Amino acid sequence: MRRALMLSLILMLLAGCAGAPSPTPTPFLRIVDDHGRTVVLKDRPQRIVTLAPSATEMIFAVGAGDRLVGRDEPSDYPPEAKQVPSIGNTYPTLNTEAIVALRPDLILAPGVISPEQVKALEDLGLTVFHQSTPKDLEGIFQQILTVGRLTGNTAQAEKVVADLRARVAALEEKVRSVPSRPKVFYELDAMDPGKPWTAGPGSFIDRLITMAGGQNVGAVLTGEWGQLSLEELLRQDPDLILLGTANYGETPEKVRQRPGWNRLRAVREGRIYPIDADLISRPGPRIVEGLEAMARIIHPELFPQGVWAPQRLVRLSQAAPLPIRP
Amino acid sequence: MRIGVWAGLALALGVSLGAGVALGSVSIPLPELGRVLTARIRPEEGIDPALITIVWEVRIPRVLLMALAGAALAGAGAAYQGLFRNPLADPYLIGVAAGANVGALMAVALNVPSASVGLLGLPLAAFAGGILTVGLVYRLARVGKTLPLTTLLLSGVAVGAMLNALSFGLLMLMVGRVAPYRAWIWMLGGYALGGWPALWGALPYVALGLGALIALSYPLDVLQFGEEQALQLGLPVERMKRLAIAVATLATAGAVAFTGIIGFVGLIAPHLARLLIGPRYSQVVPASILLGATLLALADLLSRTLMPPQEIPLTLLTALLGGPFFLYLLHSTRRGAFF
Numbered sequence: 097m098r099r100a101l102m103l104s105l106i107l108m109l110l111a112g113c114a115g116a117p118s119p120t121p122t123p124f125l126r127i128v129d130d131h132g133r134t135v136v137l138k139d140r141p142q143r144i145v146t147l148a149p150s151a152t153e154m155i156f157a158v159g160a161g162d163r164l165v166g167r168d169e170p171s172d173y174p175p176e177a178k179q180v181p182s183i184g185n186t187y188p189t190l191n192t193e194a195i196v197a198l199r200p201d202l203i204l205a206p207g208v209i210s211p212e213q214v215k216a217l218e219d220l221g222l223t224v225f226h227q228s229t230p231k232d233l234e235g236i237f238q239q240i241l242t243v244g245r246l247t248g249n250t251a252q253a254e255k256v257v258a259d260l261r262a263r264v265a266a267l268e269e270k271v272r273s274v275p276s277r278p279k280v281f282y283e284l285d286a287m288d289p290g291k292p293w294t295a296g297p298g299s300f301i302d303r304l305i306t307m308a309g310g311q312n313v314g315a316v317l318t319g320e321w322g323q324l325s326l327e328e329l330l331r332q333d334p335d336l337i338l339l340g341t342a343n344y345g346e347t348p349e350k351v352r353q354r355p356g357w358n359r360l361r362a363v364r365e366g367r368i369y370p371i372d373a374d375l376i377s378r379p380g381p382r383i384v385e386g387l388e389a390m391a392r393i394i395h396p397e398l399f400p401q402g403v404w405a406p407q408r409l410v411r412l413s414q415a416a417p418l419p420i421r422p
Numbered sequence: 423m424r425i426g427v428w429a430g431l432a433l434a435l436g437v438s439l440g441a442g443v444a445l446g447s448v449s450i451p452l453p454e455l456g457r458v459l460t461a462r463i464r465p466e467e468g469i470d471p472a473l474i475t476i477v478w479e480v481r482i483p484r485v486l487l488m489a490l491a492g493a494a495l496a497g498a499g500a501a502y503q504g505l506f507r508n509p510l511a512d513p514y515l516i517g518v519a520a521g522a523n524v525g526a527l528m529a530v531a532l533n534v535p536s537a538s539v540g541l542l543g544l545p546l547a548a549f550a551g552g553i554l555t556v557g558l559v560y561r562l563a564r565v566g567k568t569l570p571l572t573t574l575l576l577s578g579v580a581v582g583a584m585l586n587a588l589s590f591g592l593l594m595l596m597v598g599r600v601a602p603y604r605a606w607i608w609m610l611g612g613y614a615l616g617g618w619p620a621l622w623g624a625l626p627y628v629a630l631g632l633g634a635l636i637a638l639s640y641p642l643d644v645l646q647f648g649e650e651q652a653l654q655l656g657l658p659v660e661r662m663k664r665l666a667i668a669v670a671t672l673a674t675a676g677a678v679a680f681t682g683i684i685g686f687v688g689l690i691a692p693h694l695a696r697l698l699i700g701p702r703y704s705q706v707v708p709a710s711i712l713l714g715a716t717l718l719a720l721a722d723l724l725s726r727t728l729m730p731p732q733e734i735p736l737t738l739l740t741a742l743l744g745g746p747f748f749l750y751l752l753h754s755t756r757r758g759a760f761f
Contacts, residue, residue, distance in 0.1 A: 191447055
């Protein structure tokens, strides 16, 4: 911050004596992050560290993956990311020592990183861009564009976002053409099958379900996340169940065996679909893949054979998580 | 003999502090470490600035803060064990931790970094929560002009239970609104992000509290005869109890505000001290302080080096490793650890 002030002072002085040879080179980028902090990058970042999977995926999406020198442990996509040294989990403790040792010139800290952690890194003389947690798809697109600016890969970021926007528009167009809006239950966690966690109104998942042409049964909750009692689930009787817990070993078979769950129509009719939660819960570039996967489950009639790798559709009702690509 | 024990304690502290600075998830060869350590005093060419940052800005303030917290918790634990004449007493007995938790959660719920206090908001709120809670417990427990310790203990437990329930309620409410993990990070202990400012923030409270506790350790010995006896021996019992509670709270709250709740050290360090040096509080309190500092510096070292680059929450280690070690000592000495 102080350095930023100094720099801006020097720049102002320089502007005053225009034409004088500049002893301080203009920084590569001066940008305000999502928390109102001014971040100054002297040069185009060559040593980037990311602190959440969404940030890692954005760095790779804009084509700056070769400049990534560190990542947090859960960052496992794309596969190349796993070759990059890990600094461990950022929660509950952040290993600042391991980060300093990587000599990063840019740290991309998503909204899940606390302001205290960002301050700790900044106090160690590191440059941190602190993102916020996006509220909608547009928020993610803006972040990808910003990551493009931060890395100097603006053109590629714009291309990526234009492509994602086109896919979303195409999907919305399709969904608009069908009148039905099946009731969807998205399972976030079912440690207690009597009241599983799901996404409430205004949450990202709620929006995705709506965009994919479904109706979120969790919309009755008051907060963005909450537990829905089995009773309420029976009352609403969803048309289908999306298993966001599939990556953690939950299967349609296990759901059928939960006490009381066989009373649900979706369970009786076998409409339980595992879904790769990494596509849904990471606010990164693959979110559109998640949206498309959802739409394909909710409105299979919209996606006739051959449009998108039809043989993958067969696997939808099976236990395997879905690595669906357009 | 006694001198040997004290020298051993001091040596153990020195070694654990040294090891805490020398070792970490990034390995630094010893000669290089020496050059890095002197770099602040005598700048030298060719030293990696990242290493200087790691040693001077990450490791040293952190190791010192953890040692300070260990000293505060162990000193306060010893004082409470003497005051309540109860081997189960720990620094959190009368509600400091429960109050500090609620304070920290409030700070997170209100999203204080945006307010004028900046990032100190969470430690300050935790500190205030701890102090206010003990104040409340104290008021509730007072009977006329006296402070019956049983009433104090029971009020502490009751208020603590209520506040813990409140903490869980706050956490539930936070899910999906603000990020409760910010509070969790603190509640799990080993919140060692503060660097030098955190150390300077905690130091005055801990130093003041521990200094007073050492001064109070002789009266604590007198108190072991029982309150009536102590009164007859000329000890101003009520004033002494009040003072001991105040300074133990100050030391504990000052430390945990900057490190988070760290369990178990405050319970076992005094018992270890007693095993080493006998039952007299004039010796147990200072010995506990040295031992607590040593134990926590070592626990922090382990938390950083056991599975790098992942750090392990401190409370997990203090209880998981400290517990068996303590039980072994208890068993192998085959003499009552208390009295």
